[in-house]
Amino acid sequence: xxxxxLAGNPNVGKSLIFxxxxxxxxxxxxxxxxxxEMKSGHVSFKGNEYEIIDGPxxxxxxxxxxxxxxxxxLIDNADIVIDVIDATNLExxxxxxxxxxxxxxxxxVCLNFWEExxxxxxxxxxxxxxxxxxxxxxxxxALRSEGISELLAALTxxxxxxxxxxxxxxxxxxxxxxxxxxxLSHRHHTFLESISDLTLxxxxxxxxxxxxLIFTLIIVRFLGESLINYVFGPFYTFxxxxxxxxxxxxxxxxxxxxxxxxxxxxxLQSFGILTSSIYIALVSVxxxxxxxxxxxxxxxxxxxxxxxxxxxxxxxxxxxxxxYSSIPVMLGLGCKVPAFMAxxxxxxxxxxxxxxxxxxxxxxxxxxxxxxxxxxxxxxxGTVLAIYIVLIxxxxxxxxxxxxxxxxxxxxxxxxxxxxCRIPSFKLMANKLWIRIKxxxxxxxxxxxxxxxxxxxxxxLHVLSFITDVIQKPAxxxxxxPPEIAPIMLLNFLRKDASVAxxxxxxxxxxxxxxxxxxxxxxxxxxxxxxxxxxxxxxxTAVKLTVLMFVIALVSSSLIHFIFMLV
Amino acid sequence: MLENIxxxxxxxxxxxxxxxxxxxxxxxxxxxxxxxxxxxGNSVKVIKLQGNRVLINKLKAMxxxxxxxxxxxxAILAKGPIIVEKGAMQFALGYDIAKNIIxxxx
Numbered sequence: 001x002x003x004x005x006l007a008g009n010p011n012v013g014k015s016l017i018f019x020x021x022x023x024x025x026x027x028x029x030x031x032x033x034x035x036x037e038m039k040s041g042h043v044s045f046k047g048n049e050y051e052i053i054d055g056p057x058x059x060x061x062x063x064x065x066x067x068x069x070x071x072x073x074l075i076d077n078a079d080i081v082i083d084v085i086d087a088t089n090l091e092x093x094x095x096x097x098x099x100x101x102x103x104x105x106x107x108x109v110c111l112n113f114w115e116e117x118x119x120x121x122x123x124x125x126x127x128x129x130x131x132x133x134x135x136x137x138x139x140x141x142a143l144r145s146e147g148i149s150e151l152l153a154a155l156t157x158x159x160x161x162x163x164x165x166x167x168x169x170x171x172x173x174x175x176x177x178x179x180x181x182x183x184l185s186h187r188h189h190t191f192l193e194s195i196s197d198l199t200l201x202x203x204x205x206x207x208x209x210x211x212x213l214i215f216t217l218i219i220v221r222f223l224g225e226s227l228i229n230y231v232f233g234p235f236y237t238f239x240x241x242x243x244x245x246x247x248x249x250x251x252x253x254x255x256x257x258x259x260x261x262x263x264x265x266x267x268l269q270s271f272g273i274l275t276s277s278i279y280i281a282l283v284s285v286x287x288x289x290x291x292x293x294x295x296x297x298x299x300x301x302x303x304x305x306x307x308x309x310x311x312x313x314x315x316x317x318x319x320x321x322x323x324y325s326s327i328p329v330m331l332g333l334g335c336k337v338p339a340f341m342a343x344x345x346x347x348x349x350x351x352x353x354x355x356x357x358x359x360x361x362x363x364x365x366x367x368x369x370x371x372x373x374x375x376x377x378x379x380x381x382g383t384v385l386a387i388y389i390v391l392i393x394x395x396x397x398x399x400x401x402x403x404x405x406x407x408x409x410x411x412x413x414x415x416x417x418x419x420x421c422r423i424p425s426f427k428l429m430a431n432k433l434w435i436r437i438k439x440x441x442x443x444x445x446x447x448x449x450x451x452x453x454x455x456x457x458x459x460x461l462h463v464l465s466f467i468t469d470v471i472q473k474p475a476x477x478x479x480x481x482p483p484e485i486a487p488i489m490l491l492n493f494l495r496k497d498a499s500v501a502x503x504x505x506x507x508x509x510x511x512x513x514x515x516x517x518x519x520x521x522x523x524x525x526x527x528x529x530x531x532x533x534x535x536x537x538x539x540x541t542a543v544k545l546t547v548l549m550f551v552i553a554l555v556s557s558s559l560i561h562f563i564f565m566l567v
Numbered sequence: 568m569l570e571n572i573x574x575x576x577x578x579x580x581x582x583x584x585x586x587x588x589x590x591x592x593x594x595x596x597x598x599x600x601x602x603x604x605x606x607x608g609n610s611v612k613v614i615k616l617q618g619n620r621v622l623i624n625k626l627k628a629m630x631x632x633x634x635x636x637x638x639x640x641x642a643i644l645a646k647g648p649i650i651v652e653k654g655a656m657q658f659a660l661g662y663d664i665a666k667n668i669i670x671x672x673x
Contacts, residue, residue, distance in 0.1 A: 060628035
């Protein structure tokens, strides 16, 4: 089986082509650096078996970051290279093509975004380009699934180009090729281009960024709440729960019965596997998850995120970082795991550690936030606000301290290419949302289920009461929290949203709620983000950071407890 | 301000001695200015990239090198990134990079 590697500049549509060929659903977006890992899949086409490999995008075969290293290694191990080119930006893309040609591997060139060339006034003589490069050139539109089978058919014709050129003078050579094959005709500024200009305007850019962030929060909250009140809440109360109760009541064993549905009619207090875990996953968290990724997916595909990064660059400079870090930090408002993974495209370790710390500390993940907000509102908006202010203050303080420790050693400054603004494809957005939803349920449901089960078992074995005995004294003295907080602290490692939800039966005061939320947010990462942290930072740094976070959580929540006692 | 850029230019000549041809061009041209100082909306020719070698290579890989024509589209307030257009491509350069890109008005 031949290894076929998709290579090309960032944001030329490699991942969508990969997905079209292999029919494997992956999350794609309209900005550079969406793919940070390699993905592989199989396809058999007219009797030929191929392993198709997708990797991060690169501008040249020089290594500038970790993702470049991954991409270059993949190309070195390839049997056939498909060089994916953005047909609307031929000149820049051909630089990599020439470098790939020098690798002497069988190649096929794929001119993607072909559908956009016409209304951009670009005509490319494909036959002439094929002749000049000495390798097959195929036109595709990954968005419309056009040209994919032609691309696969061309793999048998993949050739090693015998092109000879002076590699120090690439750009001159490319200029000559482009002049021969491409014609540009004049056209007017489109509406989307005007919007794009506005998002980058010195004044309007900031105003737009402000409104986009505010609207995102409003939509997520409004849509999330509506889904809870009108869809998932009623579904649980009027359909799922009655059905479940009548089914479970047929089970003769009372032990199994209580394991499945618990002992309380309140789904947040019952601790049943089929009540508490389903309620938390589906009713408390999922509506916010859905709303966030709906809005975020739109912004991603529109191409707005890199524009926001530019506007926020100055702000991130104050934090010793660059605008690059803003996309991982925004992703972190949703879930820490993809956010940690997205830091891989940052060029140096210092920025990576600083960004990860910021993601970790500045805000809880979306599902935990949802719980904090919905429960905290019972105490009033001031309580919720206090939690977030403390978290942000701690994150900024930590950032300041880390900037003192990790001195800025190289000034690799900010630069990024902007994707073209596009009206997102509804189908693509729905697809992406669907992939994220599937991942959510595949990961979250079993996790909460296991968490609830473990709690039940620990409870039955009296382990819980033992741990509770050990922790309750220090928890009470330092944090002023009741002994029942102990098992919740343990569960916190499994699901952070669930742990906040479990504060309900403790009937905490507003002050205690603030302390508990801050401690639960900072003390430990959840299992999934814990492993992501290890993967990104290496064991040593990850352990250091985790321990440091625990200490910060303990010290800051104790401090707040003492302040509350004095007031 | 221009004098300052000029002096910096002469100093950097000693460091990057591999670009002698380009340095001659600069001496001939009358108004070299750094991209950060340029007013928005101007179409300019890039004369020289200075500073960090790795960064210059990175920019070159994206098609930003001495000799090309670019348009300065916008500049984010308070020494924020500079937005530049080259053909179909738009990109943002940090203020410190833009300071090291010497251009000449067309």
